[in-house]
Amino acid sequence: MKVALVGFGTVGRSVYKMLQQAEGITPGLVLVLPEFYSAPFQTTDYNDILNDPETEAVVECITDAEEGYKYAKAALLAGKHFVSSSKAMVALHAPELNRLAREKGVAFLFGAACGGSMPILHALSQSRQMDKILSVSGVLNGTTNYMLDAMQRKGCSYEDALKVAQQLGYAEKDPTADVSGRDSLRKIMLACAVSYGILPVEGLNREGIESLTAEDVNHFAPKGLVCRLIAQGGKNEDGSVYACVEPVLFPKNAPECAVLDNNNLAKSQCLYNGSLVLMGQGAGGDPTASNVMRDLILIKNGLKNFLPESCEEGKANNEGGxxxxxxxxxxxxxxxxxxxxxxxxxxxxxxxxxxxxxxxxxxxxxxxxxxxxxxxxxxxxx
Amino acid sequence: MKVALVGFGTVGRSVYKMLQQAEGITPGLVLVLPEFYSAPFQTTDYNDILNDPETEAVVECITDAEEGYKYAKAALLAGKHFVSSSKAMVALHAPELNRLAREKGVAFLFGAACGGSMPILHALSQSRQMDKILSVSGVLNGTTNYMLDAMQRKGCSYEDALKVAQQLGYAEKDPTADVSGRDSLRKIMLACAVSYGILPVEGLNREGIESLTAEDVNHFAPKGLVCRLIAQGGKNEDGSVYACVEPVLFPKNAPECAVLDNNNLAKSQCLYNGSLVLMGQGAGGDPTASNVMRDLILIKNGLKNFLPESCEEGKANNEGGxxxxxxxxxxxxxxxxxxxxxxxxxxxxxxxxxxxxxxxxxxxxxxxxxxxxxxxxxxxxx
Known part of the structure; x- marks a missing residue:
């Protein structure tokens, strides 16, 4: 299977490297902006990819959600499988792209958009078809987990923890999307869409870690409690979906407390399967690229979608929990x-x-x- | 996809229950012994299953390895997909059944044979195709973990921990296969076969938990160390495979220490993906049936094998680690x-x-x- 790439940043370069040694998958053209064009395997014209009959799949790893959406739509319309690593893009356009991919009989997968290297959406998609997913939750943002862990284990202030996270490249210069919980919220929205066919876009609650102080940590840590920023979603008894992001305090031997540094964790609770926990790298070029590659391996094996046939935008109901x-x-x-x-x-x-x-x-x-x-x-x- | 069942014990009944409500999968006949025949959906003649052209897949959940092998061979020869939950059977016959399934163009999967409810073999099989699996390890036996956890957190003696595990139905009357590490060893053998195409049958090392005493725990626990029975496999620098089972002492905030009661954990370390940890139920009817169902969902999507094309028995080299x-x-x-x-x-x-x-x-x-x-x-x- 020949795979073209849109974007050649940190994730794109890792995907390209892994494509060169994967089993039964080969790299095709890479779309870059004219100012970054530097090699013969690159192109600045998306039509070169769309019009290449040998290119069966397109991988998109760019940050601009609206640009990503255009590439997705054009690829699916051209009958090519589409894999995205962009949570912002998928959180905005998943229902439409799901419909389009199904109409065209091609795949639309986005494993790297939720949980970095962890096969969360893969597991949820399988569970939905054979079990009843009661809830999904997790530490889905590495930046804030690094900060919380530094505040808890090293006694850092919020400001110092943020500064170190920025020095290490874990936090952006403007860390708002991470520390406000927005990044985590997008990921849990996608998990809900895969689990329930409802992409909750209203009625959501989001609380980040900006209000946490070293004094707070000094107060609850001696009680054996550890703070993590948790995104959670699930089904209420009336069939509606809840979804929120908020800090949660865990007793010391909870799996969440074993999530150190910038690692991530995802937990699903199913009627039959019980609890399944995944822990791994939530960001970074190679780990994110791994989930892109996992999607491609699954497409090669015949998988077409994480989302159920019917997937629509909907309203969260957070009054039940x-x-x-x-x-x-x-x-x-x-x-x-x-x-x-x-x-x-x-x-x-x-x-x-x-x-x-x-x-x-x-x-x-x-x-x-x-x-x-x-x-x-x-x-x-x- | 119509799925027949061999065996109607704890796991078989759970599989049958889940088959009745899975998406795109329906239950077919269930093979039982004459003395257990009780319902019209059951049969005592395997030919009823093999000769039914609508039955596309056979699931086997019995304990006798040689009986299971006969059912596997006959199903594959009849051109039907085969899913097994029996680690003993698969650890003995995986290379041959892999060849046969590939010859016949049908699937041979055994996700429930390693890790109960956790999709370990699924993840390893994907990683093998896109990454380099450096090592696999984990708490792959719930009985011994229950005992170790009781000895560590409740201060039980080995004998008391075993007695409670037996009362709760976690340990057999003869607990040898669990406490000696044999059960864990079979599982790591399968993980090696999926990861490296080598099923190590010689040169293995196995140490269970029978020698651990309450005094030992009293000695290392105050140093912040927690004991777990770990199965591990991986690749040596010379390309040979190592595989062993032994008790391992972990520092308190390792993920392994968050594995409480009879839960399991599996960790893979890959070149690009980094570390991926799974935690979940390692045994029990519904959790084990979940992994059988996961295999069936994947077969429905087109997946045919966990094992690479070339998979042979081989010798472990445990002199490197x-x-x-x-x-x-x-x-x-x-x-x-x-x-x-x-x-x-x-x-x-x-x-x-x-x-x-x-x-x-x-x-x-x-x-x-x-x-x-x-x-x-x-x-x-x-």
């Missing part, structure tokens, strides 16, 4: 949360709530912040 | 191990060795035991 929260806030805001245990430290209050809906906790924090005051909250793992 | 060992032995035997650190406790000696070959450590323990004396040894995770 009820768990307890650890909250640090000013005493004057305490009535916004149903406190079950309260600890006072001057004007600062640390509470454990009674079980409450995800949406209610996030709304309460939003109300406090819009009044110009501070709050940190994290769910307590059961 | 060098790591340090923790050893408890009588003072008179100390010269058999290269001690780097020594701690005396009366006549009992506890040492940390300098790095030594796996085969040398196992041979030394064998020599001590053949002289009628006792020894416990465990590798130190690096």
């Amino acid at each position: 009820r768990h307890r929260y650890y909250v640090r806030l000013n005493a004057q805001d305490i009535d916004l949360f149903p406190a079950a245990e309260t600890e006072m430290d001057g004007d600062i209050c640390r509470i454990i709530t009674s079980p409450m809906a995800v949406s209610r906790a996030h709304d309460a924090a939003k109300a406090i912040r819009s009044a110009g005051r501070k709050v940190f909250f994290a769910a307590l793992a059961e | 060098r790591h340090r060992y923790y050893v408890r032995l009588n003072a008179q035997d100390i010269d058999l191990f290269p001690a780097a650190e020594t701690e005396m406790d009366g006549d009992i000696c506890r040492i940390i060795t300098s790095p030594m070959a796996v085969s040398r450590a196992h041979d030394a323990a064998k020599a001590i035991r053949s002289a009628g004396r006792k020894v416990f040894f465990a590798a130190l995770a690096e």
Whole structure:
């Protein structure tokens, strides 16, 4: 199978390297921008790829979601399999591209868009066809996990942890997409789409790690609790889907606590299969390229899609999930949360709530912040 | 795809249940022994399955390896896909059945034979085609992990841990296959066959958990070390394959220490993909049936084999792997191990060795035991 590439950055170069030694797969042309053109295996004209009858599949590894979408659509219309590593693009256009790929009888896979090197979407897609997926959750962002781990194990401040993550190349100069949980949210949206045929685009709740301080860590760490930024999705009893990102505190021997540095973890809970946990590299050229290659190997074997035949955009319902929260806030805001245990430290209050809906906790924090005051909250793992 | 079943025990019943609700797969006849015949969907004559042109695949979930082999051969010769959950059968006959399935153009998969519910062989088979698998290791036996966890976290003696495991149905009345490491060894043999096309049947080293005592745990636990029974395989620098089972001591935040109760873990280390860890249920009807179903979903998608085209029996070379060992032995035997650190406790000696070959450590323990004396040894995770 001859495979063309769109993009020749960190991931694209790794994919090209792996294509050269994969079993039964060979590299075709690589599309680059004119200013980067440097080698005969490259082209600046996408039509060279679309019009090559031997090219059976196109891999896209660029960051611009709208550009990526154009390449995807054109490749599928030309009857070529399409593999994307871009979570932003797939989170915006998955239902349409799924329909188009199925119409054309070609594959549309995007394993590297969720979980870096880990075959999460592959596993979920299989589970959906034979089991009942109750929930999916995980540490889906390596940057924030590096920071949380450094704050917890090395006692770093938030600012120092971010600085080191930037020095190591784990965090962007503008780290917002990571620390705000937006990157994690896109990944869990894709996991929901594969698991349930619903891509939740409304009603989502997202809390990042920006409010966590070294004092918070000093307070919960001695209680044996470890903080991780968790993306989670699942099915409510009424059949609706929930999806959110928030910090969660885990007891020390939970698998999540064994996720160190910039590693990732994904956990699925199924009716028959029980719990399946995957741990691995969530980012980086070679690990991400590995999941692209996995998609290509599966296409070679006959796989065409992760998404079910019917996959549409939908609304998340985060009012069903009820768990307890650890909250640090000013005493004057305490009535916004149903406190079950309260600890006072001057004007600062640390509470454990009674079980409450995800949406209610996030709304309460939003109300406090819009009044110009501070709050940190994290769910307590059961 | 219509799927027939051989065997209607714990796993067979779970498979049948899942077949009834899987996407695009339907249950066919179930072969049972005459004394268990009870329902119209059952048969006591295998020819009813082989001669049914609509039955495309046969699933085998029985324990007798030689019976299983006969069913496998007959199904493949009849041009039907074959899925086995029997590690004993596959460890004995994988190369021949692989050749036969390829000759006939049908599938031969056995995901449930290694790792229960975890898609280990699926992941290794993909990695082999696109990456370089450096090593595979894991906690591949739930019974021994339950016992080790009970000894470590609850302070049980070996005897009490075994008794509870038997009461819970995790351990057989005769627990030898589990506690001696034989079950784990078969699984790592299969992982090597999938990863390298070599099924190692000679030169293997196997040490179970029978020599571990509560005193040993009391000695290494305060040092922050946790004992797990680890099966491991990999490629030596000269291209030969190593494979062994032995207790390993891990530092507390290793993923292996988060494997509690009767759970399993598998880790692969690849050149590009880096480390990928899977954690899940290693046994039980529904989890094992899940991996059978995963195989069927993949066959429906076009997958035919985990094993490479060339897969032969071969010899393991365990002289290359060098790591340090923790050893408890009588003072008179100390010269058999290269001690780097020594701690005396009366006549009992506890040492940390300098790095030594796996085969040398196992041979030394064998020599001590053949002289009628006792020894416990465990590798130190690096």
